[in-house]
Amino acid sequence: MAPFQGITNLVFREVFTCHFTGVNKLLTPFFTSIHKQNLSTSRSKELLHVSEHGIPVVPQILSKDADEMLRFAGFCQQLGFDEINWNMGCPYPRVARKGRGSGMLPHPDKVEEILSQIMPELPLKLSVKLRLGYENPDEILNLIPVFNHFPLEELAIHARVGKQLYKGSANFTAFERAMQQSTIPVGYNGDIFTKKDYLKVNDLFPKLSFVMLGRGLLADPFLPATIKQQPVPELAEQKQLIRRFVDDLYFERRKQHRDGLQTLGNMKEYWWYLSFSFSNPHKVFSRVKKVKSFNDYEDAVNSLFSDFEWVGHQANLFKKEKNK
Ligand SMILES: Cc1cc2nc3c(=O)[nH]c(=O)nc-3n(C[C@H](O)[C@H](O)[C@H](O)COP(=O)(O)O)c2cc1C
Numbered sequence: 355m356a357p358f359q360g361i362t363n364l365v366f367r368e369v370f371t372c373h374f375t376g377v378n379k380l381l382t383p384f385f386t387s388i389h390k391q392n393l394s395t396s397r398s399k400e401l402l403h404v405s406e407h408g409i410p411v412v413p414q415i416l417s418k419d420a421d422e423m424l425r426f427a428g429f430c431q432q433l434g435f436d437e438i439n440w441n442m443g444c445p446y447p448r449v450a451r452k453g454r455g456s457g458m459l460p461h462p463d464k465v466e467e468i469l470s471q472i473m474p475e476l477p478l479k480l481s482v483k484l485r486l487g488y489e490n491p492d493e494i495l496n497l498i499p500v501f502n503h504f505p506l507e508e509l510a511i512h513a514r515v516g517k518q519l520y521k522g523s524a525n526f527t528a529f530e531r532a533m534q535q536s537t538i539p540v541g542y543n544g545d546i547f548t549k550k551d552y553l554k555v556n557d558l559f560p561k562l563s564f565v566m567l568g569r570g571l572l573a574d575p576f577l578p579a580t581i582k583q584q585p586v587p588e589l590a591e592q593k594q595l596i597r598r599f600v601d602d603l604y605f606e607r608r609k610q611h612r613d614g615l616q617t618l619g620n621m622k623e624y625w626w627y628l629s630f631s632f633s634n635p636h637k638v639f640s641r642v643k644k645v646k647s648f649n650d651y652e653d654a655v656n657s658l659f660s661d662f663e664w665v666g667h668q669a670n671l672f673k674k675e676k677n678k
Contacts, residue, residue: 364382372602381414
């Protein structure tokens, strides 16, 4: 499961794995600005579980500072984690301009310096999530030889450059070049919305170690199980299970926020993705988008479940929206 700041936090990971199968690793949204030996209580609460229903959780860090990374690693090790993940993919100009996230990709010398400093002391495994480059998809070709010098666990590559944000298409040619160069296990990330998308990627890159699912999984939580050919119920039963899942998520978030109204913001953010597996995504989302109270939210969810069909990922509405 790919990480999503604001969505795939502890509560989401816990509730998701309670309802669905198919995922075998859960990345946390990134942690940053770790200035002290210990994280604040609210941030460390997010790292309360080293696994969810037997599925390992991997804390992610966004940093360009070796000392900060070692502090975070030490903290995660004390909590019992086995691996951390380094974010070199975040595309947002605010982050990239400071040389963090995908802003680190044009600087293999800096990456080498950090890895040389941290790897001898790192108390747990390190994986990296990255893009092909910041401006240009060849940037990764100068980075892979650096990664190859270190015993990294795996590389999850989102087949776009930072400057693209989420626009345009994934670059299969540049991804393949990078994968061929790597002696570290490589996973693919980017635009897997249906089983067909997965089969295409798997066909093109038979040596892949794993795929990482993001928006496709948020839109249809049955996608991982479908890909893994695990039993998945018919659409009508899926709809009932999705209802139970979103209700659990909602009530758990209310508990987390002690009935604070930010629950509504969280749920709206998630509904934007989930709506793409209903028959009319725009109408579904507009019902949820405007709610201002818990009563409004509950009425909106009741009405949308009775008025719209659950069509799942087969309908491929996410991609249709993207290609408009
Ligand atoms: C709102 C949002 C928040 C995200 N937060 C993170 C994050 O914290 N860490 C990270 O590595 N990637 C983050 N991503 C990127 C996703 O993990 C993923 O790489 C991206 O959506 C591409 O995969 P997909 O096409 O399967 O969705 C975020 C993406 C979005 C849209």
